[in-house]
Amino acid sequence: MKTAVVTFPGSNCDRDMWVALRDVSGKDPVKVWHGDADLPDGLDFIALPGGFSYGDYLRSGAMAANSPIMRSVAAAAERGVPVLGVCNGFQVLTEARLLPGALMRNAKQTFICRTVPLVVENDTSLFTSAYTKGETIHIPVAHHDGNYFAEDAVLDRLEGEGRVAFRYGENWNGSRRDIAGILNEAGNVLGMMPHPERAIEADHGGSDGRRLFEGVIGSLVGV
Amino acid sequence: MKVRIHVSLKPGVLDPQGRAVHHALDGLGFEGVQDVRIGRLVEMEVADSTTDEALDEMCSRLLANTVIENYRIEKVDA
Numbered sequence: 001m002k003t004a005v006v007t008f009p010g011s012n013c014d015r016d017m018w019v020a021l022r023d024v025s026g027k028d029p030v031k032v033w034h035g036d037a038d039l040p041d042g043l044d045f046i047a048l049p050g051g052f053s054y055g056d057y058l059r060s061g062a063m064a065a066n067s068p069i070m071r072s073v074a075a076a077a078e079r080g081v082p083v084l085g086v087c088n089g090f091q092v093l094t095e096a097r098l099l100p101g102a103l104m105r106n107a108k109q110t111f112i113c114r115t116v117p118l119v120v121e122n123d124t125s126l127f128t129s130a131y132t133k134g135e136t137i138h139i140p141v142a143h144h145d146g147n148y149f150a151e152d153a154v155l156d157r158l159e160g161e162g163r164v165a166f167r168y169g170e171n172w173n174g175s176r177r178d179i180a181g182i183l184n185e186a187g188n189v190l191g192m193m194p195h196p197e198r199a200i201e202a203d204h205g206g207s208d209g210r211r212l213f214e215g216v217i218g219s220l221v222g223v
Numbered sequence: 224m225k226v227r228i229h230v231s232l233k234p235g236v237l238d239p240q241g242r243a244v245h246h247a248l249d250g251l252g253f254e255g256v257q258d259v260r261i262g263r264l265v266e267m268e269v270a271d272s273t274t275d276e277a278l279d280e281m282c283s284r285l286l287a288n289t290v291i292e293n294y295r296i297e298k299v300d301a
Contacts, residue, residue: 059288102290107239149291
């Protein structure tokens with residue numbers, strides 16, 4: 001099991017992600033810097049963490065999506081390597097066109113930082129197999145640009161193909177159809193605004209996020 | 224050559240920022256403001272040999288997010 005966390009200038013959840021992956025996988029994840037051209041060989045899992053890469057210049061995630069490492073991340077995703085983008089990582093994945101849609105400024109213009117209920121919409125994906133469809137879990141969000149937008153045809157397709165992984169229990173940020181997290185067509189790329197890596201210990205805000213990592217790491221170990 | 228790239232939200236994409244500014248203009252007592260939408264202006268100095276295709280690619284690949292934004296390229300006479 002070889003996992004990696006990519007750090008961009010301005011990432012600030014990379015260490016939390018690193019700890020979550022270490023705790024669940026039992027091995028230290030590799031730290032990868034945005035300017036690296038290549039990922040280490042033999043990676044089983046890649047995480048793009050939250051934060052404010054490049055100070056959110058131009059658009060959230062836009063600069064990071066064009067950084068050298070993202071070409072390698074895109075190639076790995078194409079090969080089927082699981083890629084998880086959380087918060088700014090989700091924004092980077094949409095800007096890199098690895099996921100459809102875009103994340104816009106929250107509808108009420110405010111930064112939202114709180115633990116929110118999420119409804120699990122898909123319990124068969126690589127990332128969500130440890131949950132039960134319809135289950136409500138509680139995961140922290142902390143973002144200013146989490147308002148998910150895609151055209152109706154794209155939304156219909158996402159829903160029709162079971163690619164909405166999570167919805168907000170209540171629509172905090174204006175996201176269309178309450179979407180909090182989506183999968184790519186092949187199911188090996190998940191982007192989500194809520195932070196599962198901040199919910200891995202009962203003593204620190206709950207452990208509902210831990211099951212996401214247990215699910216995906218467990219399925220990879222089983223391969 | 225000087226080039227201005229005008230980036231604007233596509234019609235139909237909600238603009239919470241524009242709506243807030245609209246409210247603020249109303250609050251200042253300006254009458255008749257019917258809609259406000261916020262965009263972005265990128266001014267660039269590029270080599271005269273820069274092709275239209277290259278400018279278009281700069282916009283579609285980085286300067287605008289074509290999922291939510293339109294762009295217009297304006298070449299400015301010196």
